[in-house]
Amino acid sequence: MKILLIEDEEELSTIIDRGLRKSGYAVDKAYDGEEALNYYTVNSYDVIILDLNIPEIDGFKVLRYIRENDKETKILILSARSAIEDRVKGLDMGANDYLSKPFDFLELQARIRNLSRIAYIKRGNEITCDDLELNIATKVVSFREKKIPLTKKIWYFGVYDAT
Template identity: 70%
Template sequence: MKILLVEDEEELSDIVARGLTKCGYAIDRAYDGEEALDYYRVVPYDVIVLDLNLPKVDGLDVLRAIRLKDKRTKILILSARSDVADRVLGLDLGANDYLTKPFDFLELEARIRTLTRIAYIQQGNVLTCGELRLNMASRLVAFGDVKMTLTKKEFAILEYMMLNPGQVMRTEQLVDHAWGSDEDLYPDTLKYHIHSIKKKLTEAGCKKPLIANVRGMGYKIGEADT
């Protein structure tokens, strides 16, 4: 999943970014409202974590600008503004959730996970494709009764594909959702990770391919024809 973290306090931004990265999310960071809007205009995000007390452009103005043309991107306000009036205003302007500082990281991650499920109209934490199961909360993956050990990037790629079953995911989409925008990747990096996932599925007992390479377009996941 791809997250834009908008926080002007660099130390707090570092802490939150490290935590979310350890959870398997791809993170871009902006330190003021103007930079946040620049990122938003060029990169699709699953969730935006937005501080309000920002330089250059206030967080509420960032929220207004996004909501003028985009009702779907999930936005979680993370702010020291804790008055009821501030929380109500943020939610009325279109934020999907509001968490006040100081906060517990586990609660932040749980709220992001909930917003991700809502974004994909997904009920519950478990995604399935045939005998393949992926638990977004516990981050456990299994094929039948066999547990699979995936790297963080492999989990992110598989999770995004399973949230969009039967749809062709372009290479750019998968890279956007599994890596940060500032990472310099080798051309075959995604191909290598897809190959590794396929190999682990085979080792777990998958007899027919679940992940298909759609030539010239990208990849999709779905049960193979019998």
Template identity: 50%
Template sequence: MKLLVVEDEELLSKTVAKGLRLLGYSVDCAFDGEEALYLYEVNQYDLMILDLNLPKIDGLEVLRRIRSQDDTFRVLILSARNTLEDKVNGLDQGSNDYLTKPFEFQELEARIRGLLRRRFTTVNTIINCGRLCMDTVARQVWWGDTEVKLTRKEYSLLEYLFVHAGQAVGAEELIEHAWDSGADLFSNTFRFHMHSLRRKLDNAGAKEYIITERGKGYRLQCPKEDL
């Protein structure tokens, strides 16, 4: 999953981004409202963490502009504005959640998980495709009783395919959601991770779950024999 952290305090921004990357998220950072809107327009993000006290364009104005064109994009406000009025105003303007500073990183990560789970048809943290099972909280993958040990990048790729199970997802879209925006789209890194992911699934017994569709991309499917 790809996140955009919008925070003008550079040290805090880097700390939050580092923690989220260690958990397997792809993270971009913006340090003012103008940059936040630019990055939002040119990239695909699954969620934005938004401070309100921003240079150039205020955080609430950033939120209003986003909501004028997209009412489904997930936005979590992270702000030092901590009065009840501030929280109500932020939620009324269209944020999906509101967390005040100072905060515990574990709570931030739990709030993010909660918002991202809403893209599934159930709030269950366990999702399945045949005998292939993913725990989105523990970030573990199983095929039957066999745990499939994945790297953070491999997990991110498989998670995105799970979200779009049955649909062909292009390589560029997968890269957009699993890597930071500075990633080289033409490098062999993506192919290496995808090959490694498929090999690990095959070795665990989950053969032919990821199908390559020529000219379209990759599709997660459940083989009939595993239904």
């Protein structure tokens, strides 16, 4: 798994990098928003760990740029900004997870593993999970291009349930 670590505190960046590499991850490190976007535009990443308080281009602008161009790459915000407003803003802007500093490295690893298991994308009225797609507007479920219209009736293993 390839990770882009965007953290301007060099000592913390080195510690996280070393721990992730010991866990088997390939890691690129960026110390500011401009460098991060340069890495992002030429490489593909499974997970991006993003600090919000970074120089040149701040973390929210980096997040906005990535989400405008890419809905699939998992983004975990790792920030000293722990106010609820910042957490809500980051998640609403498209981050998949938010971890406040200080943090435990084992929790960071668990969150990365969790993000790597999730294959969830929402595009407008469509929610996609691997080969399964739900269109909320048309109330149609598609699985491997086979369309199944939804009705108010609920069927469970062939038995009608009126609940």
